[in-house]
Amino acid sequence: MTAAVYEVQGLTKRFGPVTALDNVSIVLGKSEVVGLIGQNGSGKSSLMKTMAGVQMPDDGQLVLRGRPLRLRSTSDAARMGIGLVHQEQSLIPNLTVAENIFLDKPCDYFRHGVYRWKPLMQAAKMQLAKIELDIRPDTLVEKLTFAQRQMVELAKVLSLEETVEDDLVVMFDEPTSMLSTPEIDDLFMQIRRIRHRASVVFISHRMEEVLELSDRVYVLSDGKQMAERRKAQIDCDELYELMVGRQRSTEPRRRFSRQGIASRPTLELAGLQVGASVGPVDLEVGQGEIVGLIGVQGSGSEALCRALFGLEDIRDGEVRVAGEKFAKPSPESAIARGIGYLPAERKKEGMVAGASIVDNMTLTFGFEYAVAGLVANRAREHREASRWAKRLKVKAASLEEKIERLSGGNQQKAVLGKWLLGSRLRLLVLDHPTRGLDPGARGDLFQTMRELAAEGLSILFVADTLDEVIQLSDKIVVMRDGKVSAVFGDVDNHPPAEEDIVKAMV
Amino acid sequence: MIRSFGPLVVLALLVTMVGAVSPAVLAPQSLAAFITDASPLLLLVLASVLPILLGGIDLSVAAMATAATMGVALLAPHLGSWALPATLLIAAAIGCLQGWVIAVFQVPSFAISLGTLGMLSGFSMYLTSATPVPIDADLPLLPLLGETVRGIPNAVFVVLAVWILLIAAMRYLKLGRQVHSIGLQERAAVLSGVSAVRVRVVVYGLSAACAAMAGILYVSQTMFSSPTFADQMLLPAIVGVVLGGTAISGGVGGFVMSMVGGLTAAFLRIASVVLGLPPTSQDIVYGLVVLVAVGFTLDRAKLGLVK
Numbered sequence: 001m002t003a004a005v006y007e008v009q010g011l012t013k014r015f016g017p018v019t020a021l022d023n024v025s026i027v028l029g030k031s032e033v034v035g036l037i038g039q040n041g042s043g044k045s046s047l048m049k050t051m052a053g054v055q056m057p058d059d060g061q062l063v064l065r066g067r068p069l070r071l072r073s074t075s076d077a078a079r080m081g082i083g084l085v086h087q088e089q090s091l092i093p094n095l096t097v098a099e100n101i102f103l104d105k106p107c108d109y110f111r112h113g114v115y116r117w118k119p120l121m122q123a124a125k126m127q128l129a130k131i132e133l134d135i136r137p138d139t140l141v142e143k144l145t146f147a148q149r150q151m152v153e154l155a156k157v158l159s160l161e162e163t164v165e166d167d168l169v170v171m172f173d174e175p176t177s178m179l180s181t182p183e184i185d186d187l188f189m190q191i192r193r194i195r196h197r198a199s200v201v202f203i204s205h206r207m208e209e210v211l212e213l214s215d216r217v218y219v220l221s222d223g224k225q226m227a228e229r230r231k232a233q234i235d236c237d238e239l240y241e242l243m244v245g246r247q248r249s250t251e252p253r254r255r256f257s258r259q260g261i262a263s264r265p266t267l268e269l270a271g272l273q274v275g276a277s278v279g280p281v282d283l284e285v286g287q288g289e290i291v292g293l294i295g296v297q298g299s300g301s302e303a304l305c306r307a308l309f310g311l312e313d314i315r316d317g318e319v320r321v322a323g324e325k326f327a328k329p330s331p332e333s334a335i336a337r338g339i340g341y342l343p344a345e346r347k348k349e350g351m352v353a354g355a356s357i358v359d360n361m362t363l364t365f366g367f368e369y370a371v372a373g374l375v376a377n378r379a380r381e382h383r384e385a386s387r388w389a390k391r392l393k394v395k396a397a398s399l400e401e402k403i404e405r406l407s408g409g410n411q412q413k414a415v416l417g418k419w420l421l422g423s424r425l426r427l428l429v430l431d432h433p434t435r436g437l438d439p440g441a442r443g444d445l446f447q448t449m450r451e452l453a454a455e456g457l458s459i460l461f462v463a464d465t466l467d468e469v470i471q472l473s474d475k476i477v478v479m480r481d482g483k484v485s486a487v488f489g490d491v492d493n494h495p496p497a498e499e500d501i502v503k504a505m506v
Numbered sequence: 507m508i509r510s511f512g513p514l515v516v517l518a519l520l521v522t523m524v525g526a527v528s529p530a531v532l533a534p535q536s537l538a539a540f541i542t543d544a545s546p547l548l549l550l551v552l553a554s555v556l557p558i559l560l561g562g563i564d565l566s567v568a569a570m571a572t573a574a575t576m577g578v579a580l581l582a583p584h585l586g587s588w589a590l591p592a593t594l595l596i597a598a599a600i601g602c603l604q605g606w607v608i609a610v611f612q613v614p615s616f617a618i619s620l621g622t623l624g625m626l627s628g629f630s631m632y633l634t635s636a637t638p639v640p641i642d643a644d645l646p647l648l649p650l651l652g653e654t655v656r657g658i659p660n661a662v663f664v665v666l667a668v669w670i671l672l673i674a675a676m677r678y679l680k681l682g683r684q685v686h687s688i689g690l691q692e693r694a695a696v697l698s699g700v701s702a703v704r705v706r707v708v709v710y711g712l713s714a715a716c717a718a719m720a721g722i723l724y725v726s727q728t729m730f731s732s733p734t735f736a737d738q739m740l741l742p743a744i745v746g747v748v749l750g751g752t753a754i755s756g757g758v759g760g761f762v763m764s765m766v767g768g769l770t771a772a773f774l775r776i777a778s779v780v781l782g783l784p785p786t787s788q789d790i791v792y793g794l795v796v797l798v799a800v801g802f803t804l805d806r807a808k809l810g811l812v813k
Contacts, residue, residue, distance in 0.1 A: 309697065335699040343697060348693055349697050352698075353690065353691055353694075354690040359686070362683075367680050375679070376678045
């Protein structure tokens with residue numbers, strides 16, 4: 001490694017009680033490509049955002065070319081020649097390519113709010129030529145393909161060259177996740193081209209990509225830097241092991257028996273194609289079975305769950321519920337077939353903020369307890385709701401309290417309770433049910449899921465962590481790039497190793 | 507707190523103030539006259555509450571009332587007393603259609619209902635050549651609405667009945683809960699199995715029927731259709747809704763206090779006269795009140811950005 005260009009020393013970043021980065025140190029050399037490897041939530045993106053001035057660290061420091069650096073914003077970072085090519089693209093769709101490239105830079109092309117279009121277009125053309133991007137600078141960004149937009153983002157970062165004397169630091173946050181193979185090859189070519197005048201940090205959830213591109217890799221797990229490896233020393237199996245890190249499950253898996261197995265599975269998916277990028281997927285969930293889906297972000301497990309509730313477009317294939325064909329899913333028709341769905345976005349999709357806990361819990365099935373199915377029987381609804389609230393251990397002074405006043409865990413329990421109030425519920429689809437929950441609430445939730453399964457309810461859930469999926473599932477289904485990459489059945493008797501699951505994920 | 511007692515406090519203050527200046531206003535006869543006069547407005551307030559609870563707005567309520575006065579006048583020679591239910595049904599059908607268009611084509615309700623407003627008042631003008639049409643057919647039901655029982659105008663009973671039915675529906679029918687949940691957080695409501703389309707169709711239908719009833723009460727007092735009835739009613743109706751503590755951001759509020767808000771809005775007219783403001787300045791008062799009341803009741807956390 002040549003002299004360090006950009007150093008991160010003992011960086012710590014907390015979000016409330018969660019420590020996203022825990023004393024992380026990395027070094028970036030001149031003209032070096034460094035890869036970051038880790039699971040979802042391991043801190044890769046957080047690290048990158050802190051290095052690019054998107055967020056400020058709580059502790060530790062950044063050192064650029066030997067001098068300590070304090071980044072208050074991305075434009076601070078831009079002035080120092082540090083740019084981030086975003087995972088969620090940061091271009092403004094209804095502006096031209098040229099405007100987007102120079103938007104964040106002090107320049108003469110729109111001083112005092114007056115545009116000077118000609119020199120602006122000229123300058124943009126030059127920037128686009130640098131990466132051989134053949135589009136007109138006056139094109140609106142919304143007219144471009146996803147891959148083209150990514151390239152414009154790169155051009156935007158590279159245009160810092162003219163304003164900064166030293167070499168640039170360019171960071172890529174999952175740039176390949178939405179690209180096709182030829183587009184990825186093209187991007188990699190560009191990254192190799194720019195390295196003679198820039199140092200590069202690169203994140204991808206596909207391990208082979210990181211290994212192909214990087215001179216060195218850092219492995220992160222749970223916000224900690226686990227290891228640093230040069231390209232020559234890399235042993236893939238060891239990397240999988242390091243990625244698992246602290247997440248290795250400590251408590252032994254509890255066995256629990258299943259009863260009353262019906263002849264037909266509760267849910268059958270055959271060749272299901274969801275949107276353009278997920279599928280075909282075959283999957284079965286038996287009665288009283290807990291099936292855990294796991295994959296990196298964008299692997300398709302979330303989309304699969306949402307499709308069952310009519311929230312994603314089913315292009316092809318078949319869904320069967322208890323043997324019967326389920327043609328066009330919508331929330332209403334799914335509920336009529338006994339499917340409940342717990343969304344990952346609790347605040348937007350799971351709960352009705354502003355309404356009370358009991359009104360939330362009785363929103364879907366409250367009228368099962370109504371007089372003649374028509375006139376609400378508030379007392380009975382209330383009794384049912386508090387029965388479930390007690391069983392789920394919802395901590396609230398009263399069920400009349402507004403739901404948004406509860407802690408995240410208790411909100412999640414109340415939302416779950418909404419589905420459990422239904423007497424004909426067959427299948428629960430849980431999308432990241434433990435997201436944002438404290439360990440206590442997590443434990444309660446796991447306990448309830450096991451009990452419900454033992455009573456015959458089928459559960460399909462998207463897991464946040466390896467530990468969770470191994471702890472809870474009867475069957476583990478691993479997804480990668482929209483397809484099922486591995487299935488581990490009979491987890492009870494043959495629990496898979498964490499490394500094997502990670503291997504199928506990345 | 508503002509939402510639960512605010513409307514009552516505002517009404518009490520207003521009445522006390524006016525009573526102090528001019529005690530005659532609070533005499534039984536003048537109160538009966540006031541309430542008869544206010545009853546169409548009260549129904550328009552109730553009609554406006556439902557769409558606002560959903561997080562939308564129906565600007566066509568007053569125009570619908572106008573159209574209903576015309577409907578009664580035009581249908582009465584053919585249908586007799588049946589002209590009243592027929593008018594209500596047609597109004598409800600138009601309202602349902604409007605709700606369906608809003609829900610299915612995802613057009614903001616203010617835009618659709620602005621179009622409906624234009625069409626309804628246009629039709630009322632066109633079909634009656636912009637002149638009041640007298641109702642001279644034999645129509646026993648209509649004058650009955652205009653009469654009084656022991657000094658209490660029958661119109662009051664109509665308003666009370668509609669009010670109580672709406673309160674009960676919101677409390678005991680599925681509709682009520684669904685309206686509130688859509689108004690508060692539509693995505694979560696839909697993901698809980700609430701049909702946003704069905705609820706909108708029913709809500710806008712109900713709202714239109716209430717508005718038509720307001721028109722019918724108005725005709726029962728004048729025995730003339732009025733092609734310009736709407737011109738003076740839209741603003742006071744919305745003033746009534748917000749003075750009743752219903753937030754125009756949706757989901758929050760309800761019918762109980764809306765009646766108080768409606769009474770306040772109606773009383774404001776008397777108050778401005780008693781306080782010596784020229785009648786021509788009334789809309790200035792309403793305009794100011796709407797700004798202040800919206801400011802107090804709006805749930806700003808729900809608005810992503812100010813448009």
